Amino acid sequence: MxxxxxxxxxxxxxxxxxxxxxxxxxxxxxxGQPLYVLTYGSFSSRDAAQAAVKTLPAKLQAGKPWPRTLGSIQQEMSR
Known part of the structure; x- marks a missing residue:
């Protein structure tokens, strides 16, 4: 996520x-500027990733984490 x-x-x-x-x-x-993106974990499903949001520290939950596929992350990294 x-x-x-x-x-x-x-x-x-x-x-x-x-x-x-x-x-x-x-x-x-x-x-046009560098942006560093923090990701957490590897999950078997979108539901599992959404459930894991509740286990993150409050300061990270405040950023409204969301599930992403590995493919979408790899695509961003290659740009």
Whole structure:
């Protein structure tokens, strides 16, 4: 699932360090500038991903995480 995006790679790296191994991030270009996108977990279904949102820390839930397919993330990374 996609958790949050930030223009600051350092901020995203800090969230990865705090959260542990289930967190990853990737860089994309948005409106001509780098955007670092934090993702969490790998789920067997959309419902499982939506249920996992409730297990995230409140500060991450506030960003309104949403399920994404691996294909959609790979597509963004290749742009």
């Amino acid at each position: 996609q958790v949050v995006g930030s223009r600051s790679e350092a901020n995203i790296q800090a969230l990865v360090r705090e959260g542990g191994g289930e967190y990853r991030y990737f860089k994309k270009i948005h409106q």
